[in-house]
Each structure stands twice: as structure tokens, then as C-alpha cells.
Amino acid sequence: MNDVPNFATIFFYILRTGLPATLMLTALGLLIGFVLGLTLALMRVYGGKELGWLASGYEKLLRGIPVLILISIFSFGIPGLFWYLEPLERPLAGCILALGLRSGAYQSQIFRGAILSVNPGQMEAALALGMSRFQAFQHVIFPQALRLSVPSSSNEYAVVIKDSSFAYGVGITEITKSGLDIAGNFIELWALSMGVVAIIYFLFTYPITRIFGERQTKKLKKLGMGGG
Amino acid sequence: MEIKYEPVLRVVDLWKSYEDLEVLKGVSFDLAEREVKVIFGPSGSGKSTLLRCINMLSPPDKGEVYLSGQNLIAPSVNINAIRARIGMVFQHFNLFAHLKAIDNVSLGLRRVKGLPKEEARVKALETLERVKMAKWADHYPAQLSGGQQQRVGIARALAMEPDVILFDEPTSALDPELIGEVLQVMLDIAKAGTTMVVVTHEMGFARAVASEMIFLDSGIILERGTPEHMLTSPKSGRVKFFLKQIDILYGRHEELIKLPDEDENK
Numbered sequence: 472m473n474d475v476p477n478f479a480t481i482f483f484y485i486l487r488t489g490l491p492a493t494l495m496l497t498a499l500g501l502l503i504g505f506v507l508g509l510t511l512a513l514m515r516v517y518g519g520k521e522l523g524w525l526a527s528g529y530e531k532l533l534r535g536i537p538v539l540i541l542i543s544i545f546s547f548g549i550p551g552l553f554w555y556l557e558p559l560e561r562p563l564a565g566c567i568l569a570l571g572l573r574s575g576a577y578q579s580q581i582f583r584g585a586i587l588s589v590n591p592g593q594m595e596a597a598l599a600l601g602m603s604r605f606q607a608f609q610h611v612i613f614p615q616a617l618r619l620s621v622p623s624s625s626n627e628y629a630v631v632i633k634d635s636s637f638a639y640g641v642g643i644t645e646i647t648k649s650g651l652d653i654a655g656n657f658i659e660l661w662a663l664s665m666g667v668v669a670i671i672y673f674l675f676t677y678p679i680t681r682i683f684g685e686r687q688t689k690k691l692k693k694l695g696m697g698g699g
Numbered sequence: 700m701e702i703k704y705e706p707v708l709r710v711v712d713l714w715k716s717y718e719d720l721e722v723l724k725g726v727s728f729d730l731a732e733r734e735v736k737v738i739f740g741p742s743g744s745g746k747s748t749l750l751r752c753i754n755m756l757s758p759p760d761k762g763e764v765y766l767s768g769q770n771l772i773a774p775s776v777n778i779n780a781i782r783a784r785i786g787m788v789f790q791h792f793n794l795f796a797h798l799k800a801i802d803n804v805s806l807g808l809r810r811v812k813g814l815p816k817e818e819a820r821v822k823a824l825e826t827l828e829r830v831k832m833a834k835w836a837d838h839y840p841a842q843l844s845g846g847q848q849q850r851v852g853i854a855r856a857l858a859m860e861p862d863v864i865l866f867d868e869p870t871s872a873l874d875p876e877l878i879g880e881v882l883q884v885m886l887d888i889a890k891a892g893t894t895m896v897v898v899t900h901e902m903g904f905a906r907a908v909a910s911e912m913i914f915l916d917s918g919i920i921l922e923r924g925t926p927e928h929m930l931t932s933p934k935s936g937r938v939k940f941f942l943k944q945i946d947i948l949y950g951r952h953e954e955l956i957k958l959p960d961e962d963e964n965k
Binding site: 590592593595596597598599600601602603606610611614615618693694695696 | 754756779780781782783784785786787789791793794795796797806807810811839840841842855859
């Protein structure tokens with residue numbers, strides 16, 4: 472009887488085998504996306520015509536390609552891309568890069584919107600104090616833009632964690648692949664395994680977007696920032 | 700105007716236009732140390748633009764600005780270092796929304812003047828005390844009334860110990876009952892010897908501390924003089940009309956009594 476898994480064993484099996492890769496894909500993907508997205512947003516807001524054009528072109532390109540295709544390209548499509556890694560680690564690195572490059576295109580939009588929604592009077596007041604434009608950005612604009620971006624960023628987290636499921640396509644054992652492995656071995660448990668997978672994704676998205684999204688929105692209102 | 704010594708601020712023949720609209724058409728004045736200059740005039744006359752040209756937030760098209768003899772238009776000038784010596788108080792306060800009152804005041808001290816954290820804090824608290832806001836040091840701008848925010852805005856400028864502070868209609872965004880506390884602070888610092896250029900329509904303030912009043916109309920100085928002269932016997936009909944409008948607004952003119960005919964409805 473021990474051989475037939477029930478809900479709890481499936482649940483914990485998937486968490487044990489799949490969750491680490493899912494969290495790693497999500498965290499590193501978001502991190503790459505953050506650095507890239509912020510850079511692109513700065514290019515668009517302060518970078519003048521050429522840099523702005525470049526950043527906006529990048530966004531359009533990356534937003535127009537399905538994430539599974541990006542994952543395939545960066546995992547297998549570019550030989551020698553991760554030459555310094557063990558061959559078995561290369562698809563994982565490719566997935567992280569693909570998720571990060573794409574998230575960057577979306578996070579750029581988030582930060583651009585956040586920077587632009589900081590009241591222009593804030594920059595003026597900082598300049599009038601004698602700060603350079605860079606200092607004004609660092610100490611006045613960026614801290615406010617970062618706060619303003621939290622609700623949208625928590626949304627982006629939900630997008631990336633769900634899109635990380637495409638990594639199963641290149642053989643990464645994350646949550647989706649774990650669930651599909653069980654479903655493959657115990658065909659009568661197909662529906663249950665997929666149900667557990669769905670529940671796990673939900674547990675890792677909804678509470679977090681709710682907490683970060685709604686709490687931050689309330690906090691911002693208290694500070695009189697964003698949306699009046 | 701006769702200059703006995705180097706003026707703190709010297710504005711020479713300032714011109715500024717936004718696209719086709721000429722906002723300033725040759726404005727000049729000198730400001731001596733401890734002097735308070737009040738600039739007034741109808742909206743669109745270029746008052747705010749004049750202040751923004753002085754600290755180069757909107758660089759002028761033509762003309763010169765000197766701060767203690769240093770030409771701000773010169774290409775070699777470090778405008779950030781200059782702006783640290785020119786304080787500015789804004790119509791809409793523009794306090795840093797993510798920072799508490801005390802951090803609004805200490806930010807410039809730390810990042811521009813390079814004071815250590817604790818020293819900046821002490822100095823910021825002292826300055827907040829001068830505007831009677833020390834009690835509110837740990838409040839965020841959104842938790843303060845407009846009058847309180849503007850007093851923090853004044854403290855933020857004052858703490859930098861600038862050569863001159865520019866006030867851009869500091870009370871015109873405030874509820875009438877909050878104007879008094881801000882004007883009181885401005886009177887206090889004016890009497891303490893702060894050099895100030897104040898764009899305002901608060902004639903009581905002008906009468907109390909202004910050394911000279913400048914009436915700006917369509918980008919030129921239409922008339923200038925002492926408060927006694929400007930408020931009692933201005934030469935220009937435009938100034939007279941403007942002052943009368945302000946009197947009506949503040950209920951000090953008989954025309955106000957004529958306007959609403961309440962008896963008719965009874």
C-alpha cells in the first residue's frame with residue numbers, strides 16, 4: 472500500500488524535488504530582470520533618443536517571443552554559451568538567462584512607469600539643494616520609484632514563477648516536471664498530481680502578490696505617493 | 700539703486716522665452732546682504748520664471764546672474780555647488796515624500812555638504828526648532844498640514860545656510876488659516892538677517908520686512924520702490940489696479956461690500 476502515493480506524499484515529493492529549482496529559476500530570473508529592467512528604464516527615461524530607442528527595441532523584441540522558445544534557444548540553441556559549466560548544468564543556466572532577459576523587458580516597463588510617476592517637483596527640490604542629477608536620482612527619485620514599483624513587481628514575480636514551469640521543456644526538474652514524473656509513473660494519479668502542482672503554484676503566488684501588492688498600495692497611499 | 704558693496708545677488712538683463720512666449724524681457728536688480736526683496740505681479744508675469752532663472756533650474760536665454768560676484772552663466776561654473784548656496788522654497792512644498800521631516804532637512808546637509816550623520820541630524824533638529832517643527836521631526840510629509848510642510852520646506856532651505864533663499868509663492872497653495880504660521884516663520888528669519896527674494900502677494904509681509912518691492916508685468920519691471928511707496932502711492936495705474944484687486948480679495952475694500960446684495964433676497 473505504501474507504494475501508491477496519496478495527496479500528502481505527492482505534495483511533499485514535489486516540494487522536495489521540484490521546488491528548489493523553481494525557486495532558483497524565479498529568484499535568479501527576477502534578479503537578472505531587475506538589473507536589466509532598471510538599466511533599460513534609465514536608458515528610456517534619461518538616456519536620450521538613441522539609448523531610449525535601443526531599450527524600447529529590446530523590450531519589443533523580447534516581449535514578442537514565447538518564453539518556451541527563449542528557453543530552448545538559450546538552453547540548446549547557442550552552442551558554447553555556457554562553456555564553463557558542466558554540460559548538465561547548461562540547460563538550467565539557459566532557463567535562468569531566458570527568464571531574466573524576458574523579465575527585464577517587462578520590469579523595464581514597471582520601473583519606467585514608476586520613475587515617471589514620481590512628481591517632477593521632487594527632482595527640482597533635490598537639484599535646488601545642490602545635488603547632482605545622479606545624486607537626486609539615487610537619494611530621491613529611485614527610493615520613491617522602488618516603493619511605487621512594488622505592487623507591479625509582485626505581479627511580475629507571479630508571472631516569472633509560473634513561466635518557470637516552461638523549464639520542464641528542457642528537462643529541468645522543477646515543480647511541473649516533478650508532477651509530470653509522478654503522473655507518468657502512476658497514470659491513475661495524473662489528475663491528482665496535476666491538481667497538487669496547481670495548488671503549489673497557487674500557494675506560492677497568491678499570498679505573496681496579495682501581501683506585497685495590497686499592503687504596499689496602502690503604505691503608498693499613507694505616504695501620499697502614486698495615484699494621488 | 701546705489702550699491703555700497705558687492706551685492707549677494709545681481710541679476711542683469713535677464714531674458715527667457717518658452718517657445719514663442721517671451722516670459723522675461725530684460726529684468727535686472729541687485730540684492731544686498733540681509734535684504735528682503737518682494738516680487739509681485741499678475742500671474743504669467745514671469746515671477747516664478749525669474750526665480751528659476753536665478754538658480755538655473757530654467758537657464759535664461761540671455762543675461763547674467765552673479766552670486767557674490769561669481770557669474771553663474773559661465774561655462775566653467777559648477778552649478779550644483781552654486782545651488783547649494785541658493786535656497787529655494789516651493790509653492791507646492793516639494794518635500795521628499797519618502798522621508799521624515801528631519802530627513803528632508805538633513806539630506807542636503809549629508810549628501811551635499813558632506814556632514815556626518817549625527818552632526819546633520821543635530822543641525823536639522825535645530826533648524827526644525829527655528830520653524831517650530833521639531834515636535835514633528837519624525838512625521839512624513841503626508842502626515843503634516845500644508846503649513847507644517849511649508850515650514851519644513853523652509854527649514855530644508857535654511858539648514859544649508861545659503862547666501863540667499865528664493866521663495867516662490869510660499870503661501871499661495873495654503874488654506875487661509877495656515878498662511879499665518881508660515882508668514883510668521885518667514886518674518887522671523889527675515890528679521891534674523893536672512894537674505895531673501897520672495898514672490899508673494901502677502902502685502903502685510905512686504906510692508907513688514909521688504910526693503911524693496913518689484914512689480915513684474917509681462918516680463919518687465921513695471922515699477923519698483925519701497926513698500927511705503929508701492930503700497931500707498933504707486934505711479935503706475937497697473938500697480939494701483941492690481942493692489943486694489945488684492946484689497947478686494949482680502950476684504951479691505953468697499954467694493955467687496957457692494958458686490959453681494961443680500962438685502963434683496965430678504
